[in-house]
Each structure stands twice: as C-alpha cells, then as structure tokens.
Amino acid sequence: MIPILDLKLQYQLLKVALDAAMQETAAAGRYILGPHVKALESELAAYSGSRNGTGVGNGTDALHLALRALRIGPGDEVITTPFTFIATSEAIGMVGAKPVFVDVDPVTFNLDASLIEAAITPRTRAILPVHLYGRPCDMTTIMGVARARGLFVVEDCAQALGATYDGRRVGSIGDAGCFSFFPSKNLGCFGDGGMVVADDDSVFERVEMLRRHGGRQKYRHSELGLNSRLDELQAAVLRVKLPHLEGWNAARRRIAARYDALLAEVPGVVTPRDRPRAGGASSVCVFHQYTIRVGDRDGVRAALYDSGVETMVYYPVPLHLQEVHRDLGHGPGSFPNAERAAEECLSLPMFPELTVAQQDQVVSSLAAAVRVNPPRADAPAGP
C-alpha cells in the first residue's frame, strides 16, 4: 500500500538527533516551559517573520487563545470558511463568538475574499482565513477589508507553515498566526503541539498569560485561562526538525509539480491550481495536501484503495452542515462551492520522501480508476 503519509521515514532519517534530544530533555528534568520551548518560540517566530511566538498545547488552542487575546467573545462574530477542519469554527465557538461562514473560491478551496464585505455586521470583530492544504489565502483583499472595517485577522496556518504571500510568511500578515504541530502537519512533533505568533507585544503577553491559567505570576490569576502549554519534550523534537522544514517543503513542491505534469494527461482529473493574485502578489504553496477533484470521487477512491493507493477526503462534510452548527440555521445549498468541493475533493499521497516510482504508481492507478468510474456527463468535476 502506498500510504498518504509515512511518518516513520522522517524519524529514521533524523533518529540519532531526535533520540539524543529526547534523552537530553528527559535527563535535564525541566518538562514544562523549559529552555527548548523558549528557544523554539524565538526560532519559529523568526522563521515565520513574526516578533513573538508562544508555544501552546495544540493548534486548536492556538486559535482559541489568539481569539481570547484579542478579546473576542460572546456576542461577537468571526468570518471564516465552511471548508476546513472543525477546529477552526470550534475555536470561535469556544470563546463564545459566532462563526459566520462565507463560501469558498472553487479554484483555490480558500474562502472567497470578495464575499467578506457582504458578511460584515455591526457584531463582526475578526476574519479567520484558513490557508487550506498549504495554499495562502488572498491576503491582499482580506487585509484591505479588515483594515478598512477595523477588524482583526487571525490566520489559521495549521496546514501552511512556511508558505508565503507576496514575499511574507503566512502567520505574520494578520494580527496573529496560529500553527499546529500535530504529527501529520508539515512540521509535526510526537503528539500534540501548537504555537501563536504575533507582532504586537500586548497580544503576545495575553496569550502567554492565558495559556497558564490566566496569570502573569504564579498563583495570581486575573482571568479564566487554560492549561495549554507546548511540552518541553515536543519542543526539543521540533527544534531538531525545524532546520529541515524548508527542504521538506521544497520536496513537496517538486512532487506537486510532477503530479501536475503527469495528471495533465489524465482526463477527468482537476489538479490543484492557484489563481492570479490581487495586485500581482506572489504566493508560494507548501502542499500540506495535494488535492484533486474528480467527478465520482467515492468510486475513484475505492478503486485506488483496491489497487494499493491510500487517499483521504479533507473534508467530506462542510462545517455549515455539521450537527454541531445546526443552530446557525444553514442547510444544503447555503454554500454551494464548499459543498461541491466536499463531494469532489481527493487528497493523494504527499510527503517529502514519496518516491518517483510510488508517484508513477499513484498516477497510473488514478488514470485507471477514473476510466472505470467516470464523472457523470452532466457534471464534470471542478470549477
């Protein structure tokens, strides 16, 4: 079976350094907010082009704490995409605010920034763009609307560490950037982990305070906070891996370019594309996923599985149709581009160590799978 992701290969590559880092941390006896967390916070902030970083328990808490730090709470609305992982809207709900969805751009799968303006109400406080699959959102338009209307921007960069928009790293463009080190992300640890980056010192200081039970000093608590810290052991692991991230992301882009070239010959498959950006801004995708669109997605997926190729569907049900968000009152048809994406999207094996031979097998299996599971004639896949 060609897996969609194989984390054991990365461990084997860095085994000596990783084992040494874990043993050194265990022996040193500082397990919470020790020197590795502090060092990683500086290194990751520098890497992502931000002044401050705060290690937290996971990417979901990073979003939650960033929103709390910006004092977003009950009665407030946050504009976001319905085509993402549940953590995005969950974090908005957990601070007591209401997620307000706008539909996605069918080409990039990211929220359609031209729809934001119409979704703003007097209660809107922030925009929460998600750089899905590693592809930057239209930050020119998003930042333009946010600045004109006095809204905060919290970037969900869980899938996009290292991606750039107009020469800047994602996460450093809005008021706060949120990262996840879940094992499958482009930079993953051996469990859960996350980080918030922010230029503004007051945002940074509030995240620091809130991640440790809402207190600036031990046993003095000014607000209800969370217990959400990045483990020292995970920080030690991440510091071994961070210097390799650029190389890994470059490998992902090479693999994506090769998929593009090979799949251009395969009818019925829509490969991921960017669109020209506002003002000619450049954008560099880090291909957390390589996600195609196919008409009979479930048929193609089953055929691929039978021929030894693992694929995944990120995500089969858009957030506005999730039971948890029933109270928002949306139904089928509310966000047609997101619904169509959820029906047609299929993520192919993508990890830096994927070999040319494996990739060739994915492509030939996919070509065969689409031949026997063609799209309906009246509904070709894609935008």
Ligand SMILES: *Cc1c(COP(=O)(O)O)cnc(C)c1O
């Ligand atoms: C993974 C992910 C998160 C949450 O990160 P965790 O570390 O798993 O909590 C949030 N948003 C998106 C888009 C993600 O992919």
